[in-house]
Amino acid sequence: IFIKRNKLAASCPSLISFKQFTAKSDYISKSCFPYRSLARKWIVMLFMGTCFLYCARMAMPVCAVSMAATFHWSKIDSGLVLGGFFWGYCLTQILGGHASDRVGGERVLFFSASSWALITAGTPLLAHLGSHTLALMTVARFLMGISQGVFFPSLASLCSQRVVEGERGFLMSTLQSGTHLGTLLAGGLGTLMLDRYGWESMFYSIGFLSGLWALIVWQCLLKGTAWSLSRIPWLSLFKKPPVWAMVFAHMCMCSTSYTLLSWLPTYFKESFPHATGWVYNVVPWLTAIPSALVGGYVSDFLINRGIKKRSLFYCDFFAMGVSSMFILPLSGVVTFPAAVIYICAAVGLTTFTSGGVSVNVQDLTPSCAGALFGFMNMMGSFVGVVLVSLSGYLIEVTQSWSVVFALITLVNATGLGVFLIFGGARRVDLVDTARHRVHIFY
Template sequence: MVESPNWREKLGKACIPQRYILAIMGLLAIVNAYTMRVSLSVAIVQMVGKGNSSSNVDPNSCPYPGDNGEEVVEGEFDWDSETVGIILSSFFWGYIITHLPGGILAEKWGGKYLLSVGILSTAFFTLLSPTAAKYGGSGWFIAVRVLMGLGEGTTFPALNTLLAQWIPVQERSFWGTMVFAGTQIGTVIGTALSGVLIEAWGWESVFYFFGTCAIIWFIIFTLICYSYPEDHPYITAKEKQFLAEKLGDTVNRDLPPIPWRSILTSVPLWGLVAAQIGHDWGFYTLVTDLPLYMSDVLHFSIGKNGLYSSLPYLVMYVISMSSGLLADFLMTRGYVSITNVRKIFTSIASFFPAVGLIAASYAGCDEVAVIVIFTIFVGLMGTFYPGMKVNALDLSPNYAGTLMAIVNGIGSLTGIITPYLVGVLTYDHTALQWRTVFWIVFGVMNITNIIYVFTASGEVQPWNWGEGGRNPKDADDQVQHNEKAEKVENEKRKESH
């Protein structure tokens, strides 16, 4: 009697290729990671509340809603702006620590369990967050945020390793962009839904809801995804052959030792690091502090705050996906080289959002103008994803996890700096103090982009095959060339005799 195929085998034989299923689950991994990360940015507005501020003496300050021109919202915790800055930055203290180990281990053992266990541990500490804040105060709450960061630090290196093993170069801009654009989807859901959840059930509900969603993702991902195509029990022979043909020249499961000297002296890599610093400086300032700006300057209610704070990331996602398709089209047709595509799209994502932040800070109390400027200009940051975000895959598919760990790890240092800097600079919560914050963002994003434009490359680097290594395809071509030359030489000898 022949057993009927189980549900996983049916899924494997379905019309959806396994590499697309992996990419979709990778997208959902980042969505869950970001909802757990950014929900605090909205929740903390309600956790600390707000009282009468010295912003009333600021001529650029917007009036509070209501007849008396001011509003007092009691918070559960008496934390000042500097403490809030430390709390918002504490996640990144743990986040940067596990980046490099995560990348190295993912390349050695595969990315599946580094990714899934990391998300699971983040979910556990997310669920624990309300208890830590209520009964342990700011110290225990900070400790839990650090532990959340430790778990989530493996996310991007592990995902980069998985994409390098599963996604061929001609599909990389679109699928890589789709996966990494999960940062916008997660931010949209995390900020918009947090406002709704808080108004309905209190600030604690956001931690319970998003932590539970991440656990559900973990169960599904571990059942249907695998680190390598050759290990997948239900992949079709056709897809396995396709991936072997398209990826065989650039990825190698049995890697030589990591070529640290070549990596650390690579000019394109450090240009990529500069671009990541600029992007993260702007992005983390917005992700962690935009709800605070909406509260401090525009005095939005918590529900309105969450909704409007999410709009720029919704537009950013649409632009990410459309620009990913455009990037693939330009490269496939040969209109623009890979290197120039990365530079052009990165430059768009650096200059226009930086200009938008400055413009919004000078728009005064015109809510419509401020929201439109934030939404459109910050949304253009989405072109970073077919720009510099997939550039590590170009430079070295074999060591994509290590490169992502270096690039994203160094960039994530800005996640420690920017929330604390905002807390120190905006101690009176005034529009003028926030404008100073946005001018600093403008300078950092544009200076780092200039460095990237002069140093970036979209070509596979020689050290992709190890220290002093060579592309196996090039080596095979050389062998064939030598064999052909030897054959011609033997024929000449026969003719001379």
């Protein structure tokens, strides 16, 4: 069924921007244009997907202290288990992004969710399977990283293909805020479940919810969809300095975020043993949700007024520069309320990256945003696993957290400096994607 472009514009004027449409015909397939209710349904589903993704990812860091006591792990052992996730996370980033660019991100998201749901639910069974618990848990985290590595490149691919430029920042921030809600739920409900039902219950419940989400995606959003995209030689984009600046900044931001996610529960547990667990496991991520939305709104506000490059610099300056100013004081002696305030401010400000580098990849390379974002995440994961494991070693050897927080600050400052010098918002894509794609969310 085909409809003329002007007829669709008259019936749904706010649905789509017609700046980009197929160059071969004035007729556009109706199956490519979901109504506004379908667009809202996709956004809600993707928001819930990022929420469950981080619930599953944070299950091990939240349970690490209890599992270390049960299985007699040292800090180095815990660092190996926590770092195993990022080794797997590195491997599937480019593959997942490229597959999303070719066959559609929704299919890749379904495969990802199904895989991580099974691995999460099976983690307690593996832990009690034999005497090699440390090795089995490291393998489980490695497989978890493989299954989740394709998720965010798929989101970047979907957003670049289906969302108009002036609304990507807020949409990506909305979806990214699901990660903070997931971290919040994992920290809050996980603390209660640990006390009442044991650490195994957390893995079982999160695995079940993730599997349910994958089933809903299959039944409601995936059946009957079709996708066809052309091959794009995206590797030659690496000759452009703005691309490398974006990759380096994202790599630094990811690695420091992964370190905080992995070790903050242990930091508060050891530094303030009598503090209430739900406060430091919930409050920072509760603060991050509105902060992410504000960052996305500011990014879109500036872009819609023609100052895209300034919006990128502002967002990344707050995400990496100002946030580090609140991380560095943790190197000294602080009280529990002060530590919570510093972490809330730092975590909240890091969410501004959703309106910065995360959107920049869609502006620079819209035809292969998923694949390039996958490369960025792969590099961030590689450095992240080194930083997470190195942090465990430094804590064990020095018996101090100051070195870790100083290292995080240094990495952030380096990434920000490179992006400010070499970064930019100029499009360096090889093809005009207006000849191949139509934006269909708004």
